[in-house]
Amino acid sequence: MAALVAASGMSVTPALAESQAGTTLSQTVSATPHWTKTYAWNVTKSADPTSLDLTPGQSGDVTYTVGLTRDNGTEAAYIAGEVCITNGGAVATESLTSIINVTKPPSTAVVASKPLDTSGHPVLAPGESRCYGYEVAVPSPPDTGKAYKVTADTSITNHSGHLGTPFGPNTSDSFSWPSSITPVHDKVSVDDSMQGNLGTFSGSAETTYTRTFTCDDAGVQTNTATLTHTDDNTAGPSATATVTVNCTTPPPAGCTLTIGYWKNHTQAMAPKLPIWLGTPSGQSSQKVTTTNEAVAILNFNGAASNGINKLRGQLLAAKLGIAGGADGSAVSGSIADADAFLATHAPSSWNSLSKAERNDVNLLATTLDNYNNGIIGPGHCD
Secondary structure (H helix, E strand, O other): OOOOOEEOOEEOOOOOOHHHOOEOEEEEEOOEEEEEEEOOEEEEEEEEOOEEEEOOOOEEEEEEEEEEEEOOOEEEEEEEEEEEEEEOOOOOOOOOEEEEEEEOOOOOOEEEEEEOOOOOOOOOOOOOEEEEEEEEEOOOOOOOOOEEEEEEEEEEOOEOOOOOOOEOOEEEEEEEOOOOOEEEOOOEEEEEOOOEEEEEEOOOEEEEEEEEEEHHHOEEEEEEEEEEEOOOOOEEEEEEEEEEEEEOOOOOOOOEOOHHHHHOOHHHHHHHOOEEEOOOOOOOOEEEOOHHHHHHHHOHHHOOOOHHHHHHHHHHHHHHHHHOOOOOHHHHHHHHHHHHHHOOOOHHHHHHOOHHHHHHHHHHHHHHHHHHOOOOOOOEOO
16 A cells, blocks of 8 residues: 655645546537428329320320329427537546436426437547537427427536536526417429429419320420429429320331231221121121231231131231222232132131132231232232
């Protein structure tokens, strides 16, 4: 043990080690009440139609609809401010903590509490000051016109006179809660990438506009509507609609086209329907009204070994070509014979035909195939 030095009969206590020297704190507190109702928005966008099949010189209109919905709002009450702490001593702080407590005087009951976040700067150097922001929620709705008090209970473990024990200042700020609520995001401005600004809206709504497309717009046309909150100019949600513009150059008038062309150009086929296979009054005749029906027939209904299926496909292709302006005089008799046969014979009757009847069906299909390929008649479109 270290010897104690005595003088005049009095003992002397060793001096406090420098590492155990304490420091002091001072602080200020600010508090601002916030009472808000925040609105959430959603936006939808649609296009009608979603695709256009055009030829050069044609145009088509698309109607776009932008739908807006706003909810009933979410209410919140909170207090925001800063706690500014100063280390007034000669050593750095240790274990700096602070608790934000909210009371409603004259009551001392705590109605809301939250630790002050000092993690971004947990140690104050000698003589250093630092302000820490906070935000603490209080029960909503608040007591408007009533007093509220915010207290920062701050401590360190090396405060002079209290080494090893949490100690520090207890500072407050008071205010009366205002009577009005502040709306947040209650209005939006709508901007459309194709149409420009569509206006400002304060509630659920729907707006439409029409755009005209031509072959110059061929491809996928993408169009986005975006909301902007007018109170703080922040971006809201957006929605996108797409329209596909198809442009097909029609074949020259007066020439024929193959089954393969018509299967792959339904947009050119659609205006030429309906077409009868067989006579209109025939019990086995078919009126082809849709491109889906037409493509199935041109594909021989998946059974190319059935001669009636092949006859139906070649007859449909020939009639489509004639409807497009091709001269059909070279096969007018074959078309009439094919219609007469198909008026009384469905594909299911193929197996019941005699060999001679099958040969006649195949001959008709071959004649029409030769016509569609330009071997006979006005010639095939290049």
